[in-house]
Structure formats: structure tokens, C-alpha cells
Amino acid sequence: MKQKKLVVLGALAAFSIGLTSCGSDSSAPAASLKSDVDSISYAYGVNLADQGGLMQYLEQSGIIQSTTNLQHEYQMRISSADSTQKEALEKELEAKIDSLNKVNAPKLNEFIKGLKESMKGGEEQSAYIQGLSVGHQISQQMVPQFGSMLFGEDSGKEINNDQMLAGLISTLKNQSTAISKMDASLLIQRSVEDAQAKQQAKQEEELKVQYKDSIAAGEKFLAENAKRESVVTLPSGLQYEVIRKGNGPIPSDGNTVKVHYHGTLINGTVFDSSIERKEPATFGVNQVIAGWTEALKLMPVGSKWKLYVPYNLAYGAQDRGTIKPFSTLIFEVELLGIEK
Template sequence: MKRITLSVLFLVAVSSFGVYAQKKEKNKKSDKQEVATTVAPLVSKSDTLAYAFGVSLAENGLVQYLQQLGVVSDTNAIYGDYNSRIEATADEDEKIRLKNELTAKMDSITAADNSNLEQLLRGIREKLETKDVNKAYTTGLEVGGQLLNVSGRFSEQAFAGTDEKLNNAVLFEGVKDYLSKNSLRVEDSKHIVDSRMADMTAKVNEEKKKEYAEVIAAGERFMAENAKKEGVVTLEDGLQYKILTEGNGPKPTVSNEVKVHYKGTFIDGTVFDSSIDRGEPITFALTGVIQGWTEVLQLMPVGSKWEVYIPYNLAYGDVDRGTIKPYSNLIFEIELLEIVK
């Protein structure tokens, strides 16, 4: 079976969430130290976000991870084994015996899991509160440390540009309620977390656009003026091209690999890359290049040389690629030499 690692677990939790309705179970008393069950109500949006994030972390693979560590048991195999044996026998007395044996075994496993879970949650809580011993408890400390790291990164993203921070005590309650199968205090953790991250992403993108407003404006002016020039064709998505040499060979499809010579320049004429200067053409799959290239190469017959004007959204978008700054419109002289395959 493929092992789940903490890094994979938490990356999945941040990017994809699922919600399951949980039935509240009565907490059992224990002679060991109990995990605190009281918490302030979810009175603010940030508390609701913290709680939802805790639930999301718990429900996206944490149970399987704890099973790998031996803190809680994977009962699916046990149920499967007993059910197969029960179905295989025609003896009704044997069926009853196996069912009773399964019930007793599951009661024992549940009791052990509940005890381990109590220690695990205590360790997670204390680690999150930055405050050693039972295996489940020390595992809780380990998991708590990972939760502390990922919650810190999430907090930076979710509250970027504000003084707010994720409330780890409330996050812990979300983890605890999910693992303990208590009633959840929010109905859709995925929506809460995803909505917040979408809002913050939009905010960051808007701020970045303001920072590069002049670059964007210069690109728009260039494309508007260039569209008026003789021989320049403008496509619906804003991509422009001018035919320098018309080839008469076949046109590649998106599934092909092609060999080309090219020269790339910015709108001010500065060359940033050139296979021509290197004296060696390049070969690549049409699916492995920027969108503008993928689109225009399918329009070019082999033997053609075109000058192509690509708006930033069909090039590298808001990504800073060192020499190529965010929101840069690019110009390429492309010669399609052959379709390789």
C-alpha cells in the first residue's frame, strides 16, 4: 500500500477538501488526562475559518496516516475478513459465533483507539499551544508540530495584509471534532476555506496588476497600434501574427512535436532569447509551450516564417520569469522547420 506522508497529507488538505456529516458520540470518561472539550463559540469569520481548516486537515488523509503509525486501527480489513467467513459458512451456529466474535473484537479495538486518540489529541493540542510517554501522545506532538507549520503558512495566505492570525485553539477543535466523530460546527469546510483562498488570491492578483499597471498599459497600447499595421492578423483572443514567409507543408496538430527556429523580443525590441543566435533549432511538443505558441503553430504550414505578437495572458501571465517580467507581451519570429512526429 502506498504510504501517506505528512507533507503530502497537508498539501492535499490545503488544495482539496471534502465534508462528511458526522454524528455526535457521547464522550467516554477516562482515568487519564482528558482533552479539553470547551471552546469559545465561533463568533467571528476568522474563528469559523480556523475551525473549518482544522476539520479539513483532519478529514483529508489524517485518519489513514494515523493508521499507518498504529495509533488507530484500520477496521476495514477485519470487517472484510469476518464478513467473508460468515458468508462462506452454511452453519447458522457458526455464523452467530463469528458475528459475536467480530463484535467483541471491534469493541476491544474501539476502546483501544479511543484511548490512543485521547492521548494523540492531547499531544496535538499542547504542541499547537507551544507548551513527553505514550506512543499516541508523542505522535500527537509530531502531528501537532506539522499542524503548527501548515497552519502558519495558511494563516499568512488567508490573512495577508492584515494583523489577523489563525486561532490554533479553534483549529484544534476542528481536528478534534472530526477525529472524535462529534457534530461539526460548520457544514461546508471546503467552501469556507476555498472561498477565503479565492478571495485572497484575487486580492493578491489585483495588487500585482496595480504594481505592473504601466507594463500592462504599454502592452495594450502596442497591440492596439500593431493591429492597424498592414499584414497583421488579429485573432479573437487577441493574439496577432504577420506572415513573413508562407510555407506549403502540412500544419501540425496539438498532438505533434515540431522543430522550429525562433527569436523572442519584448515590445521595445530587446531580444531575450534566440535559437537562431545559438545556431540550433529546438524540438518540442505543442502541449509543452506557452498557449500562444500552441495556438499559432497549428495555423502554420511547415516552411512558414511568421512574426507572432502574444498578449501576456497567452504567454507567461503574472509569473515572474526573471528576464521576462509579469504581464509582459512578447514578440516571436517563428520558423516552422518540420513536424517531427
């Protein structure tokens, strides 16, 4: 899962009204990472400020001056310096960032005060109007959506708003954070991927109930088919029988092969056929369903096999039109050659 950057005025919106415990000053709440929820909340705040576009928004709005170019310039110089020079350059960079932070502090503090005031439901009433606007957006959109995606609507868990704000403000102020920007980004990415995997697994279990008859029919077919002497059943559950044995080389991972094939459901319905199109297909050994990949790496060129592919080695829970979720598939496959 590629991680998408958040759009600031839409993303930061979810941050404001829900954080009722924060005061109207510009200080960050203390980091207190006592649970996984605290950590992901804090990381979300860091990531929102760093990768979510808030820092860029503040720079483009003229609220703060950018430290990005300064840091990039010194990082380039530091990377090519010797140990003595590195220490001097690091101190010089630290001093310049500290100086720039002092310049940025007044407007940034006003923005943060507005942000926190908005989280309490405050009204727009002074120079921190942009903080109010952004804060309102964060609490109403991003926080509920992010929390629902991670924990589910019925879990009872929710983002710890104080910890999210602690991470966000510390990052905006270039202060030391309890979780680094890189670690925060990785934690968010892993958490989102885990949440998506759990949601997908839940949906698959629900679909299995819906398609239980199709699953049972496929299992019965494979069980009966395995009794035939000509059929070989592999440990993965893939079944095949040799129609014609070739004597050419056997493909491996990374190879591209040229094949003719004819695919049907167990009831005989044809869903795809290069033979009917009268044009062989070319594709990578690892660019097809798992059952095909396993079989191709066993077939010498010139072979023609019939494959019986259980749903978990085919398209699983996917609905592909004629191929319904959890369908067992049958293919006649002729391996014509290895392209590369």
C-alpha cells in the same frame, strides 16, 4: 496543487495552546458546522489525523494498535465477495474494529487528555506527556499558519479550534465523522487552491501598478500594429502576419513540432533564439505559451509567421529575467515539421 502531508511533530504542534475552550477529558467536542469556517476547521482536524500523519505517529509510538492492515484485508475480501458474504464480512470487520478500539481506548484517551490539556496551556505532568507535546506543536505552528494561508492575516477570520478538535478526535477514535475523510481531504485541497489563487490574483494586481508603464507600452504597440494591413488580429488578442505560407499539415493538440524561432521584446531586445543557436527546437504544441499554442494550430508546416503576443498569452506576471512581468513579445516562427 499537490497536497503535501503534514509532518506530525511539526504539524500537530499548532493544535494545542490556542484551544482554550476544550476540557481535559478525552471526548470530542460536538460537531457544529454552522459556517464555512466551521466546516473547513472540522475538515482540517479530520485531515490532520488521517492524512497528516498523527494516526501513524500514534501507531509507531505504541500508543495505539493499527487498524489499517485489518481494514485493508477485509476490504480486499469484501470487494470479491457476493452480497450475502459482503454483509457478513462487514459485520465481522465492524466487530473486530470495535474490539480493537476498546483495546486502544485507555492509551488513546490519555493521549487526547494530554492534547487537550496542552491546548489550555497545561504543564506536562503525567502519562499524557506525548499528547501535551503534540498539542503544543499544533497550536503554535499549524493552526496559525493554516488560518493565515486560508483567510489572510487581516481578514479577522480564524480556524474554529473546537471544530478542528472535533474532527481530529472523532477520526482518531474511528468514530463516525460529520465530514468523511475523503471529503475532508478534498475540501482542504480546494480551500488551499482557492486561497493560493486569490493570493496570486492579489499579487498580480499589485504588480500591474508597478509595471503600468510596461503594460501601457505593450497595449499601444499592439493597437498601432493592428492597423497594418498585413497583420491579422485574432479574438484572443494574438496578432500575426504571414512571412511565408506553407502547404503542409497543420499541428493539433498532442502533436510535437520542430521549429526555428527568434524572440524579442517590443524594443528589439533579443531574449531567446534557436536561430542564433543554429539548432531547431522541438516541443509539444501544448507545452508552450498560450499565444504559441494558438498560432501553431493555425500554421501549415513550411510556414514562417511573425507573432505579436500580448502579455496575457505570454508569461503574464512572471519575471523571467530579460522578460519582465506583463511584457508583450514578438516572435518569428518557422514551422519545420510535425515530429509526431
